[in-house]
Structure formats: structure tokens, C-alpha cells
Amino acid sequence: MRVNWNYIKFLGLLLTVIGLYGFADYRNKAKNVEDISIKFLGDNNLYLTEDAVNKLLIQNYGSVKNRAKEQVVLNTIETIISSNDMVKSAQVYLSVEGELISKIVQRKPIGRVEGVSKFYLDDMGKRMPLSRYHSARVPIITGKITGKSLEDAYVILDYVNKDNFLRKNVIGIHIEDEGKYQLKFRVENFVVNLGGVKNLDEKFKNFMAFYVKATKDKTLENYAVVSLEFDNQVVCTKI
Template sequence: MKKVNWNNVRLVVILLVVVFLFSFSAKRNETRWLQEATISFEETEYFITRDNVNKLLIQNYDKVTDIRKDKLALNKLENSLDQNPMIEKAEVYATVDGKLKAVIRQKKPVARVYSESESYYIDRNGTHMPLSDSYTARVPLVTGKVDEITKEKLQQILLYIYNNDFLKKNIIGIDVHQNGDLTMMSRNYDYKIAFGQPITIEKKFKNYMAFLQDASKNNIAEEYKTINLKFTQQVVCTKK
């Protein structure tokens, strides 16, 4: 007769008890009611308020404590937040102690478009973003005949400015003319920057930055009323 290995039996029993306790604990945890919702933003500027995010989180409930953990549809919540025109990406999860947490990455505007019919932001991905009631972004203002420039070219110019610390601080406006030419405005000087057509963008901006660095050293930037960048081999300036 084969002897029973009691050590193995005890090990199996212990494993079964652990699995049972884990399952019981997990099931009990799932059926708990949520205690609170906490919302954090990756940015310090808030285009959407915590209150608005909280309303999207609790959806059809009056308050977060009316929600049971096992009734949460986290993917649905994330998709709902991602559909908000102010939000680029949201991550939602529930903790074991009954907290519903949301981490929000907002859209980052690179310009504000102002036309006769509407006003809106353009974000770094090239999509439209409505103006916010709680925060105004300091980005270049695009005016004029905006339809005369393609979205791709406009986005290329805006991203170049946004990703360059020098230009980001200097360029505050872009006016689009009927023929598609661009005129830009400087934050620190009252001259106009005649950019011309949205071509050879990098070369024109490099010419402008080189000019302004030299002009600032010699304190002559204020003497000009027009900085013409249309000719890629040189910068042509018109004095006041």
C-alpha cells in the first residue's frame, strides 16, 4: 500500500486556502462602493476644470459614492474623456482602497485662429480646439484669409515656432493675405515680418533669427518697420 505524502497534501490544502482567500478578497473588493474621485493634470494650465472632468467620470450618477467598483467600465470612461475637445489623452483606474483616479493630458495649443465667423485654437496635432473659459493660452494669433494657406503648411509653420524657444517668445501673430503671403508680428518690436509664401520655412526662420541676434547686439532692431524674408539668400530691411 502506497503511503500518503502528507507534506504534499498540506501544500495543496494551503494553496487552495490561499486561492480561496484571494478570490474572496478580490470579489469583496470588486463589490465595494467607491469613496472618492481624484483628478490630476500633467500640465499646470487648465483648459478644462476638475469639476468638468469629475462630471464626465461619474456620468449618470449624482456622486462618485453611488458607483460600485464592479460596475465601472474604465475603457468607456477613458473613451468618454478622450472625446472631450480639451483632452488629448486620459488614463482612468480604480485603487484597492476605493478611489477613482484620472490622469489628464490636455491638448497643447500652438496658435489661436481668429476669423470673421469663429475663433479657436489649433493644437500641436493640427486639430481644432475650442477656446477655454478658464485659461487663455499665450500663442500666436492667426488672422486674415486663413483659408488661403493649407492646413499642412500652417501646421508646419506653427510647430516650427512652437518647438523653437527663440521664436516662441518672439512671434505673436501671423496674418494671411489674399494671395497666401504671410506677415508676422514680433512681441518686442513694432516692425512687420514679411514672410511671403509658406515655403523654405526653415531657411527663412533661420535668416530671421540670425538677423535679430545681430540687430539686438547693435541696438538697431527698433529702427526698422519691415523685415523682408522672401529672399532666402538675404534679409532685406526697410527703415522707418
Template sequence: MKILTWTNIRLVLMIALVIFLYSFASFRNEHRKIKKTEVIFVGENKLFLKAETVNKLLIEKNRDLKTLNKVDLDLNKLEKSVNQQDMIQKADVFVSVDGVLKAVVQQKTPIGRVFDETGSFYIDSEGNSMPLSENYTARVPLISGEINVVKKEKLSEVLRTIDRDEFLKKNIIGVQVLPNGSLMMANRNYDYRIDFGRTINIDRKFKNYKAFFQKAVLDSTLDKYRVINLKFTKQVVCIK
């Protein structure tokens, strides 16, 4: 019985060729010189962060990139450095096949702006603080009062609901956190206050408010009220 047939020899040669080509390609890829850097922003957010700022993080410890091989770059360390930037939600750093060091960046999304004795900053979609930007100012509700008495998860849930709803985003311009944890909101076009109460039944309260607003606009009664109370989930109580 013949073990080495022409078919078997051909198969072994083909496998050896594939291994050689793969190893050769891997060697060339690892020793490819870095040609340039490129920053790509994803998402629909306005640019709070300049590409130059991210680019600086990429080259900070590798100032002469064009002399480096791909294998000499610590991509995990670079990615970690970029992700630590206060305005970045997530970044992926990699080298393309043509030798370009790329950073694909998703910025944080501001959903509220806080004013207190320490200054001003944004609240992002996860409820964390986010610094202001010199490049762009977001049109988000102004947050004031005792923000520390409300769990950041619940406050950010309220703010996310406002941000995702076209009507609410257009109309709600301010949220005051009272000492007992209740929220008082301000409308863009009318002087009445919206007594939202505590951060519970959030969707139900906003649905009630939108239904009330649509009816009150038709009746031309919005100018008559001082307070719109949303504390009760089955009704809206108005105070003149």
C-alpha cells in the same frame, strides 16, 4: 513509488491557498464601494478646464456613486466620455484600491488663436481646433487670413516651432495666412513684418531670423526696416 509525498501535498495546498486568496481579493475589489471621485491634471499647462467639469462627466450617469460597486462601473465608457471633452488631449479613468474613482487628465496645448468671421478659437499642438476657456487665456500668436489654404499639419508645425522656442514665443505675436499660402508674421516690439513665405524649410528660416535679429540688435538697425524676408534659406533680405 509514492506519488503523494508530504512535499507534494504541501505544494498543492499552497497553490490552492494562493488561488483562494487571489479570488477573495478580486471579489472584494470588484465589490468595493466607490467612496469619491478625484481629478488629477498632468503637465505644465494652465488650467483651461476646471476639475468640476471633468468630475461632472464622471458622475453624469452614475449620480449616486457611493451605492455602486466597482464591478458595476463601465470604466471604458466613462473614459470615452471624458476624452470627448473638447479641451482634453487624453484621460485615463480607473478605480484605485481604496475605492476612489480617478481621472488623470492631460489638457490640449494651444499654440495659436484664430480670429475669423465665425468667432475665435485656439489651434492645438496637433493642428485641431480647441475652444476658448473662461478660466484662462493663453498668450499665443494671433492667426488671421486664409487659414484654410494651408495644410493644418504645416501650419501647426510652424506654430509648434514658435511655441517651443523661448525667443520666438516671446517675439512672434501674429501670423497672417495670405491667399497664396504664404505667411506674414508680426513682431512684438518692432513695426516691421516678417515675410516667412510658404511653410517649407521652417527650421532653417527661423534660424536665419534669430541670427539676423541678434546681429541687428547690436547694430541698432531694426527700426529702419519695413519687411524682413525669410524666403531665401541662405540669406535674409531686408526692405527699408
């Protein structure tokens, strides 16, 4: 019987590789977590701190540093970090060197509600608590706060944030009633009666046409109210 030495060599090499991989994996799992690295992604990194994340982990998971890597449950740690009201998403993994790395995306507020309850409205239209570490410079929402009016306020702010001029100049939304919203501007003395949230594109195009002309004519200061409530019209009330 002829022996296939090439097959035996290949089998021996395969067993050696599997053995080395298993040994390396065993040694890797036996190592301890050497350090913890918390990285905040994006440009919205103001509402949560590294110390706050570390404290959250210690309170809900215990100390991670110097714990064996095989005892660290990454999904559980991700869930704990994501449970913080300031966190939008979290990704946790272990490096080869034994460093526990957590990459966190914080939530982004786009409006601040000033009513019986005070909170932010984030860029997903959800309620977000105020932060003890930073106060966001976002438009203030006042008036009759209801679930529906907040939904509409989010639609307005989402539109405003996509326009460079409006984003820089709109500083407030006052809710007179559901379907009746009033905008306040940073510099101008007048307020803008927006009405409801239908046809926002048309309403703001009409407003910008009015604003450009009134700026050119130097008559902006003559107006107390600018109404966009009527179809394809800008109705102004003088001081």
C-alpha cells in the same frame, strides 16, 4: 501504496491560497466607490476644471460615488472623459481603498485663430475650441483661413515654439494667401514676410543674423518690412 504527504500539503496550501484570493477579490468587488480623485497631469492644466469633469460624468454615466466597484466600467468612464474637447488623454483606475482615480492630460494650444470662427490650434495641429475658464497667451492667426493655410501655420508655430527667442517674440501670423505668411513681433515695429514654409531653418538663420547685426547697429527701428521670401537673402524695406 505510499502516500506522498508533501504533494498533499502543497495541494492543500494551493487551494487555501486560491480560496483566500477569491474571497479577497469578492470582498473587493463588493465594496463601493468611496471617493473620486481627478488629477491633471503636466503644466497645461487651465482649460478644464474638476467640477467640469464631474459634471460630464454625472450627465453621461451617472453618479459614481457609492456605486459598487464591480458595477463601474473603467473603459466607459475613460471614453466619456476623453470625449471632452479639452482632453488629450485620460487614464482611469480604482485604488485598493475604493478611490476612483482619473489622470487627465489636457490639450495644449499653440495658436489662436481669429476669423469668422474663433478657435485654438493645438500642438498636434488640430482645431481646439476656446475655453470658458482660461484664455491662452499664444500667437494670433489672422487672414485667409483655409485648411492648407492652417496646416502651414502649424508648421510655422511648431518651429517657433522650438526656438527660445522666437517663442518669446512672435505674437502673430497673418495669412495673406496660401504660401504667403507674415509674422508679427512683440516689440519691433516691422513685420516679417516669411513667404512659404519651405526652408524655414535657413530663413530663420538669415533673419537672426540680420537681427543681431541690426540690434548692434541700432537700426531695427528704421525698417517697416523684413522679407525672407528670397533664397538666402534678407530684403528690408525702410520706413
